[in-house]
Amino acid sequence: MSLLVSTVAASTAIAFPDLGLKPTVFEIGWFQLRWYSLAYLAGIFIGYWYLLKLLKQPGAPMARRHADDLVFYSALGIILGGRLGYVLFYNLPFYLEHPLDILKLWDGGMSFHGGVIGTSLGILYLARKEGLPWLRMHDYVACCVPFGLFFGRLANFVNQELWGAVTNVPWAIRFEEITPYGKLLGPPRHPSQLYEAGLEGLVLFAILWLLFWRTQARYQPGKLVGAFIFFYGVFRFGIEFIREPDSQLIGFAQATGLHMGQWLTVPMIAGGIYLMATANKRRIRVEPTVGSASVA
DSSP states (O other), rough: HHHHHHHHHHHHEEEEEGGGGOEEEETTTTTEEHHHHHHHHHHHHHHHHHHHHHSSSSSOSSHHHHHHHHHHHHHHHHHHHHHHHHHHHHHHHHHHHGGGGGGGGGOOOHHHHHHHHHHHHHHHHHHHHTOOOHHHHHHHHHHHHHHHHHHHHHHHOOOOOOOOOOOOOOEEEEEEEEEEEEEEEEOBBBHHHHHHIIIIIIIHHHHHHHHHSSGGGGSSSSHHHHHHHHHHHHHHHHHGGGGOOGGGHHHHHHHHHHHHHHHHEEEEEEEHHHHHHHGGGGEEEEEESSOEEEEE
16 A cells, blocks of 8 residues: 555656756856855845845944954855865764865765854954844844845755755655666655755744844843744754755764754754843943944
């Protein structure tokens, strides 16, 4: 009976090639413009546009000129931190044998957790350099990150990577998988990339939007970034149960009972709870002069 169900599911599932999606936008000779690259650019520039809107509100922790510098440091942190995080957390043995492959960003392989660490270091550097409140800067930047997550997960879907576990749900996708016989359609799988785009992108943005615009959270340092890392951690932890682990980490998942992505979210969830629970103790008051703030 289970074989019959699987056969029916495979015949009714959506074949990825039928969607007409390709990882490249266009190619000119050796040059390729990939959706993955556009996803990063879109996340950074739309995030910057939204950050400027947030900074127009009373009590902003930095000026427009600081935001301009912040984009540079954040982009650098995302790229370097994301790549190094992937190397260290997900595929270190391979890169120890092939160190030059670390530079091959076009082959894919970026870690969100590494990108967060890299971006945070960039914020800390700028805050120390300019004498700015580093935790409140994190709050404002956190509100902008869901844009990048949304576009990045869509790019993962187009690239046919980080797919979900085998399933019989009506919206299952049959991705093209590399086999000993070449690239063939695999079994029906959860399009977990789209689930993550919805939760880590749209839902997380909505939560932070409500906290920023409808509450006093932006005057409680750490509350917004705490909410960001907490809800991201919860969403990611849950989705990993229906997502395939990286092929090189299947043994790790079987041995520990959890995927690497889940283990990396545990400190995020704990840190998010702490930051939100203690945020009111750091509350600031907004001075009569628009745009200035001080500790209450």
